[in-house]
Amino acid sequence: MRQNTADYKYLFLHDVPLLDARAPVEFARGAFPQSENLPLLDDRQRELVGTEYKRAGQQAAIDLGWRLATAEVRAERLAAWSDFVRRHPEGYLYCFRGGLRSRTTQQLLRAADIDYPLVEGGYKAMRNFLLDQLDYQCAQLPLIVIAGHTGCGKTELIQRAARALDLEAIARHRGSSFGRTGRAQPAQIDFENRVSIDLLKLAQRPGPVFIEDESRLIGRCALPPVLQTAMKGAPRVLVEEPVEARARRIVRDYVNEALPRFAGSEQGPAAALGEELRNNLGRIQKRLGGLRYRQLDEQLQAANRELAASGSADAYIPLVMSLLTEYYDGTYEYLMEQREGEVLFRGSYSEVEEWLVRDYSL
Structure with a gap:
């Protein structure tokens, strides 16, 4: 029989499947990439038990929980948990603090002859x-920031x-x-958790970690x-990169490659994309x-009409060039002024790519 674990590093480095027994509302606030929400108590049941705990104490709350766990509810929960165990025999279960809900879930599983370990804490x-790791890895990992104006190809290099x-x-x-x-x-919590896990994995091997220059918010x-x-x-x-080259890359990414996303739209892909672009401009x-x-x-x-009529996205290029020179470039230059790190190399997209291949085996 496998034992309970407090080896959090192992769980995240190996993407160990996790059965999250918390209520759906808790899961929605924040969870882990490899977790699946199969709650012991649904949101309403959790609210009732919590109210009873505040009113009459822990034992009264436990008693209410068992009354809410009707035969039908127990059968439904056990079916979901048993399926998870079958699919992920190497996994673990957890609740908020590794206490009552985790151990009750274990107890119900054991009554069905299933031993499944929990995550302590x-x-x-x-x-x-993960928060501690985020602090530690940001201080220890050698980061190199790929910077440049909007549309220069930073994301492709990353x-x-x-x-x-x-x-x-991730965002x-x-x-x-x-x-x-x-x-x-x-x-937000899911975003932070994933960033920390990815940094933890990257830290298992030596060498610099490349990261795209971003403002405080990504969406x-x-x-x-x-x-x-x-x-910073x-x-x-x-x-x-020249402004026209950047505009062409943006049109490729935001128009040509975005069209398939609207394939099922009743109004047609071009019209649906055009509507989204207008909303974004607004x-x-x-x-x-x-x-x-x-x-x-x-x-x-x-440009939207031209796309719908001919399928050509070329009419967007001068529009994007205007947006870059009149809005995005100034915003990015302000961001660049806040940066303090030395410039290791500068050049066109192809020159940077060649440098990265030569010096960092990109």
Whole structure:
């Protein structure tokens, strides 16, 4: 029989499957990438038991919990847990603190002749471990920041690197007002947990870790302050590309490659994408000013019509060039002024790529 564990590092390094017995509302606030929510108590039951605990103490709460666990409820829970155990015999279960709910889940499983170990300290201990690791790895890991204006290819270089922390992939967002990917962003705690786990894994081998220069927010996900500080002082590689080349890359990524995401739209892919682009432009309306916003919106609508009529995205290029020079470049230059790390290399995308291959086996 496998024993309970407090080896949190092993759990995260090996992506060990975890049965999360907390209520769905707790899971939604924050969990771990390898966890699956199969609660002992649903949200309403948890609320009732918590109220009883405050009113009459622990034993009264336990008694209420058992009354709520009708034969039908127990059968439903056991079926879900048994399926998880069958699929993940190497896994563990946990609740918030590794206490009553974990041990009750174990007890119910054992009554069905299933022994399954729990994580001592539960979610809270694992979360604290990851927060401690985040602090430690940000202080210890040698980071190299890939920097440059919007559209210069930073993300592509990060995705090619063997040792990189891809913040935009974790956040499921490309980091600008137009950065939605069609996938829901993770909760803030989930984002932080994944960043910490990825850094922990990267720390198992020596060498620098590449990271894309980002502002504080990637969509709604905020970079942990300790990571912001580490990035601010880290050495940089600057990617310098002409504005038209950057605009063409952006149109490729945000229009051509985004179209398939709208394939099932009733109004058609081009119209649905065009509507999203207009909504995104509206998010920076105040910063652009009323007159300039209306001019760019008219230009955007013309490009949307051209895309729908001919399938060509070329009409977006001058619009994107205007947005880069009039808005995004100034914003990024302000961000660059806050950076303190030395510049290791600067050049075009192809020159940076060649340098990285030569010096870091990208």
